[in-house]
Amino acid sequence: MSTDAQTAPPQQRQKRSPKSLNAGQGRRGILLVSPTLALLAVVILYPLVKAVLMSFQKDSGLDKATGMFVEGGFAGLQNYRHWLLQECQTPTGTTSCPPGSLGSQFYDALFVTLFFTVVSVAIEIGLGLWFAMIMNRTFRGRGLVRAAILVPWAIPTAVTAKLWFFIFAYAGIANQMLSWVGIKPVLWTGDTWPARFAVIFADVWKTTPFMALLILAGLQLISADVYEAAQIDGASKWQTFSRITLPLIKVPLMVAVLFRTLDVLRIYDLPAILTGGGGGSGHATTSLSILVINQIRAGFNSASALSTIVFLLIAFVAFIFVKFLGADVVQRPPGKGKAKRRLLRRSPAPAEQEPIPASLEGSSR
């Protein structure tokens, strides 16, 4: 028939083999994915490779040793030695970096970043679990709570920083509330430790909702039967929590912790705006990202070395999480060890699904 030019081929293919509906998926799949990969290659891979190449180049500028203009050139590992071994180039040769220079701030920035990460994420796990369990228990007013909890998440980090800058101002509401209970005003954005905790406080406020929502989604998959069985067996509340709830939400919890950990490791907006990276000694809240940005004015190539170090640190932490801590982010087809989790779903398990990746929102840049 003349009109069947379009419909005929599929029918023919169908006759040939029952699997032919999926014929040509390989080529089509690659074709559909390639624009995304090409774009990512331009916006991520190219800058990454360029940063690595730059990190092995000398910064052009006036050479402090000779007073002459240097064009740059191959630097070997000098930029990495600058940060990791604290070596600075001075007229007398290579010495350890003087206090106050950007180079000398590396280990402080590393410490501050790791401190932010560990403390923020630890508080967020605790609060997030608590929030999620409250939201899981109650049904009335859930819409209101969900809306309220999304507010900190939706506010731009820059606005969050300004908001907490106002709250933590010397005459601000935080100090006034402290004065009601007889505590003297604190220089929140000026002193070393108050400045660090101001950043952590603002970060926890903004990102606990994301953690709570991910944990809540995990909790909602646990069947009520499991808890009933535990109750019949006489499990205490703590036993129920530690032996049933925690193991059953391990995967979503670890995924949430992974996202948040990688997020705090690259923290920039909050300390940059809330405290200007300062406090106390002048750089008490300078995170690694802030140090990179500060360094860019002094030289692209040494800044590239530092940003490469930050990238490697984050990649390493992500690797640890995925490999050893069970943050199963790219979920492969159901197979080994997945069947039992499926049984615990409240609703009947849907037909075999394609592996579903974890959503990535919540990055609070």
Next chain:
Amino acid sequence: MTTQALPATAASAQETEHHYHYKSHRWQTFRSYLGLALIVIWGLAPFYWMVVTAFRDVAYTFDTTPWPTHVTMENFQAAFSTSTGNHFGQALVNSVIIGVVTTAIAMLVGVFAAYALARLDFPGKFLILGVILGASMFPGVALVSPLFQLFSNIGWLNGANYQALIIPDISFALPLTVYTLTAFFSEMPWELEESARMDGCTQGQAFRKIMLPLAAPGLFTTAILCFISAWNEYLLAQQFSTAVTQPVTVAIAQFTGALPRQEPYTTVMAAGTIVTVPLIIMVLVFQRAIVSGLTAGGVKG
């Protein structure tokens, strides 16, 4: 029956147990609602304080009355005033331009990849998923120094070069889009597509005519998430924007008041309110979709 033969003590024990359960249930309900109230205060109190301050006369900046007092609209006028070197109105327009274009590009490109990843079987699929996930965890700061050098060489760091802001934003918007869409697509009733193809549609036709309308809510949610993430971006914008292309996040961070070295708190709070309220409205209207977008896939075993 044997139960009838039970001694009376057992019955009363049962009763007290029942009573105990009732009491503990009530106590638990009370605690739950107390917890809910705390969560609502947690989420809304700082935001509420920003809005209240935004409407407060500058002379009463540090007033602690918990409700609006000395109400004025001056802060909002001051926020839009350009006399102190701020260009907040222009920054709002810039943020919309950057957010819309970034979202459009990420959606147009990402939708195909997400479809393939959710629906088709091809070699290297999980590697690609891993690469895209890795891309989303990429630290933005690692883009800055190479792109800064490149952009300054080709003259993109002055004037109205919006692409200098949009192109770096793709680095996080595209992975986010592909991931969220893949999660949505994986949960759709693809049997319908099979039926359409049995009825003679090509895979492309089945996608356009049957699946795309069904996918609309997921597409819409993903676009919102993508737009919010571009709207909220600060680090890259701070580095690559000019006085002309500056988005609101940068404008607010650099807000200057009439007096030097004095933070214009109330004006900044007004500007923050203007920037945040559209997002809050979006969140309130689409909260269910946003939560499903945020958590889609994150919990699938």
